[in-house]
Amino acid sequence: MAIPALRETQFVADLLARYEEQARDALARGAYDFIATGAGEEISQHDAVDSWRRYRLRPHVLRDVGDVDTATTLLGIELPAPIVVAPTAYHVLATPDGEVETARGVRAAGGLMTVPTRSSVAHEDVAAALGGAWWFQVYVSRDRDITRRMVADAKSLGARALVLTGDTPFVGQRPRGMTPPLTAEQFLMCFQKYLGADSELMYATSIDPTVGLDAIAWLHAESGLPVVVKGVVRGDDASACIEAGAAAVIVSNHGGRQLDRTLASADALPDVVAAVSGRAPVLVDGGIRSGIDTLIALSLGADAVLLGRPVLWAAAAEGAAGVERLLRSLRDELAAAMALAGVARVSQLSADLVARRV
Numbered sequence: 330m331a332i333p334a335l336r337e338t339q340f341v342a343d344l345l346a347r348y349e350e351q352a353r354d355a356l357a358r359g360a361y362d363f364i365a366t367g368a369g370e371e372i373s374q375h376d377a378v379d380s381w382r383r384y385r386l387r388p389h390v391l392r393d394v395g396d397v398d399t400a401t402t403l404l405g406i407e408l409p410a411p412i413v414v415a416p417t418a419y420h421v422l423a424t425p426d427g428e429v430e431t432a433r434g435v436r437a438a439g440g441l442m443t444v445p446t447r448s449s450v451a452h453e454d455v456a457a458a459l460g461g462a463w464w465f466q467v468y469v470s471r472d473r474d475i476t477r478r479m480v481a482d483a484k485s486l487g488a489r490a491l492v493l494t495g496d497t498p499f500v501g502q503r504p505r506g507m508t509p510p511l512t513a514e515q516f517l518m519c520f521q522k523y524l525g526a527d528s529e530l531m532y533a534t535s536i537d538p539t540v541g542l543d544a545i546a547w548l549h550a551e552s553g554l555p556v557v558v559k560g561v562v563r564g565d566d567a568s569a570c571i572e573a574g575a576a577a578v579i580v581s582n583h584g585g586r587q588l589d590r591t592l593a594s595a596d597a598l599p600d601v602v603a604a605v606s607g608r609a610p611v612l613v614d615g616g617i618r619s620g621i622d623t624l625i626a627l628s629l630g631a632d633a634v635l636l637g638r639p640v641l642w643a644a645a646a647e648g649a650a651g652v653e654r655l656l657r658s659l660r661d662e663l664a665a666a667m668a669l670a671g672v673a674r675v676s677q678l679s680a681d682l683v684a685r686r687v
Contacts, residue, residue, distance in 0.1 A: 339658065340619065340662070341618065341619045341620060341655070341658050341659050341662050342618050342619050344654070344655065344658055345618055345639050345642060345643075345655070347646070348639070348642040348643050348645070348646040348647070348651060348655070349642045351642075351645065351646035351647075352364075352423065352641070352642045352645035352646055355645055355646070356422070356423065356645055357510060359506065359509075359510035360422040360423070360509075360510055361506075362505045362506030363419075363422060363506035363507075363508070363509045363510065364417075364422060364423065364506070364638060364641050364642075365506065365638070366503045366504070366505050366506035366507075366586070367503065367584070367585035367586055367589065368501040368502060368503050368585060368586050368587055368588060368589040369501075369502065369503075369504070369588075369589025369590070370504075370589055370590075371504070371585060371589065372585075372589050372590050373582055373585035373588070373589050373590055373591050373593065374584065374585030374586070374589075375585070376585070376593045376616075377582070377584070377585055377593050377594065377595075377615040377616030378616040378618055379593075379616075380593035380594070380595035380596050380616060381595045381616055381617070381618075381621075381622040381625055381626070383595070383685060383686050384595070384625045384629075384683045384684070384685055384686065385683065385684050385685075385686050386621075386624070386625070386670055386682060386683060386684075387681065387682055387683065387684055388669060388670040388671050388682070389670065389671025389672065389682075390671060391671075392671035392672070392673070393673060394667070394668040394671060394672070394673050395673075396673060397664045397667050397668050397672075397673050397674075398673065398674050398675070399411070399660055399663055399664050399667070399675060400675070401632070401633065401675050401676075403441070403610060403632060403633055404489065404490050404555055404557075404576060404577065404610065405489070406441060406462045406489060408439070408440065408441055408633075409438075409439045409440070409660060410440075410656075410659070410660040410663060411623075411627060411631075411632060411633035411634065411675060412440065412623065412633065412634055412635075412636065412656060412659055412660060412663075413440070413441045413442075413443060413464075413612065413633050413634070413635045413636075414431070414435055414440060414441065414442040414443060414635065414636060414640050414652075414656075415443055415581075415614050415635035415636055415637040415640070416443040416444070416445040416446075416466030416492060416494070416559075416637075417445060417637050417638070417640070417641055418445050418446075418447035418448075418449075418509070419445075419447060419448075419449045419509050419511060419515065420448070420449060420450070420641065420644060421449035421450065421511070421515055422449075422509060422510070422511070422641075423641045423642075423644045423645040424644040424645055424648055426450070426648075427448070427449040427450040428444065428445070428448045428449065428450045428454075428455045428458075429450050429454050429455055429458045430644055430648050430649050430652075431640060431641075431644050431649070431652055432444075432455050432458035432459045433458050433648075433649035433652075434643070434644065434648070434649035434650065434651065434652025434653040434655075434656070435459065435652060435653075435656065436458065436459050436460055436461065437649065437652075437653040438652070438653045438656035438657050438660075440656050441462060441463065441464065442455075442459055442463050442464070443463070443464040443465070443466050443492050443635070444456070444459075444463055444464070444465050444466065444483075444488070445466045445519075446465075446466055446467055446468050446479065446519060447468075447519055448518060448519045449511065449515045449518055449519075450518060451518060451519075452465075452479075452482065452483060452486060452519065453482075453486055456486040456487055456488075461487075462487070462489045463487065463488055463489065464488060464489060464490045464491070464492050464557070465480070465483035465488040465490070465491055465492065466491075466492040466493075466494060466559070467479075467480060467491050467492065467493050467494065467548060468494055468497065468536045469493070469536065469537050469540045469544055469548075470533060470534055470535065470536065470537060471532055471533065471534075471535050471536070471537045472532070472533040472534075473537070474523075475520065475523045475524070475533055475534070477551055478523050479519075479523060480548060480551055480552050480554075481551070481552070483552075484552050484553070484554060488554065489554065489555075490554055490555045490556070490557055490576065490577075491548050491549075491552060491554050491555070491556050491557065492556075492557045492558075492559050492579070493544060493545065493548060493556055493557065493558050493559065493575075494559050494560055494583075495540075495558050495559060495560040495561065495570075496559070496560025496561075496581070496582070496583050496587050496588075497536055497560070497583065497587060498536065498537075498538035498540070499536070499538060500536075500587075501583070501586055501587035501588060501589075503586065520533070520534050542569060542570065542573040543573070545558065545570065545573045545574045545575050546573060546574045549574055555576030555577070556574065556575055556576055557575065557576055557577040557578065557579060557612070558570040558575045558577075558578050558579065559578075559579035559581050559614075560579070560581050560582070560583060560587075561578045561579065561580055561581070561597075561601060562580060562581070562582055562591060562592050562594070562597040562601070563597070563600065563601070564600040564601050564603060564604030564605075565604065567580075567601040567604045567605050567611070568604045568605065571605060571608050571609050575609065576609060576610075577609050577610040577611065577612060577632075578601065578605065578609065578610075578611055578612070579611075579612040579613065579614060579635065580594045580597050580598050580601050580611065580612070580613040580614070580615075580631070581594055581613070581614045581615055581635075582594060582597075582615055584614070584615060584637050584638060585615070593615065593616065594613050594614060594615035594616065595613075595615070595616065595625070595626070595629075598611070598613050598626065598629050598630065598631060599629055599630065599680075602629065602630030602631070603630075610632040610633070611630060611631055611632055612631060612632055612633045612634065612635060613626050613631040613633075613634055613635070614634065614635035614636070614637060615637075617634045617635075617636060617639075618639065619659075619662060620659055620660075620661070620662025620663040620664075620665060620666045621662075621666050622634075623659065623662075623663045623666075624663060624666040624667060624670065624678070624682075625683050627675060627678045628678045628679060628680060628682040628683045629680055629683060630680065636655075636656075636659075639655060640652055640655065643655040670682055
């Protein structure tokens with residue numbers, strides 16, 4: 330791809346800062362806080378961004394970067410860049426059409442969206458708006474039949490993988506924005522069709538805290554789809570997930586929303602990559618705010634990065650157009666960073682490009 334003229338390119342970090350400011354001004358206080366909040370003292374949340382900035386680059390010189398290609402293939406899906414939209418709940422808090430609006434932007438950018446279990450819009454409407462490949466995020470409910478039926482529907486609607494969130498046996502304590510300000514209809518949207526006449530709502534829809542590694546094989550057997558485990562920050566856990574049948578793992582601390590002072594994804598990534606040792610793709614989310622962050626993550630061994638809050642800020646500020654602009658801008662910034670680092674293909678990125686500043 331042609332590298333955009335750098336003087337004509339707005340930094341993604343600046344774009345995101347503007348989007349978040351617009352979201353803060355536009356959204357109700359409760360909605361903004363639910364999206365923005367982290368767990369505990371919010372140390373992990375703030376550390377997420379800073380941790381990527383502790384790395385420095387060691388670029389090559391005199392390499393042919395006349396044609397830089399950011400394209401990749403992830404679990405059989407061809408993507409224009411190794412950038413995926415992470416699962417985040419209740420997009421209607423950010424934009425009136427909720428996940429459908431986000432999906433329109435992802436589709437326009439040619440991207441890949443992970444549709445959340447806790448969607449504020451019917452999953453079939455989101456799938457229709459995407460019009461192509463997508464992943465479905467799974468929480469295993471106490472009522473396993475709800476999860477079973479939800480997964481079956483996702484497959485029938487075209488989901489290409491299941492993303493099992495593994496770091497949420499319970500919802501972490503947050504000082505603000507603990508409860509999403511939703512109507513009953515919005516809260517029940519993703520569950521209503523699966524509830525029986527005698528279902529006890531809170532029990533049926535709450536996350537099962539007894540879920541173990543066997544859930545990976547169970548979900549695969551139920552769906553026939555590859556299962557990606559999200560929320561891994563330890564190499565031994567990553568290896569155990571792969572051995573239990575996971576098709577990939579996502580290094581993540583849930584955006585700092587679960588256990589505060591959990592290791593930042595940037596710091597956990599090298600250990601996970603080493604433990605997986607090429608047996609499956611490794612993805613990472615948490616604090617990615619620029620093309621250089623993305624370059625560093627890929628150089629450290631990630632096969633792709635995921636974006637959570639930034640997508641919601643973009644949707645809140647400019648709707649689908651904002652989501653598309655964010656994804657395209659991040660791809661362009663990654664391409665420019667690759668060129669300046671002397672790397673023309675994603676497959677050429679390696680750990681010797683980066684050094685951690687002490």
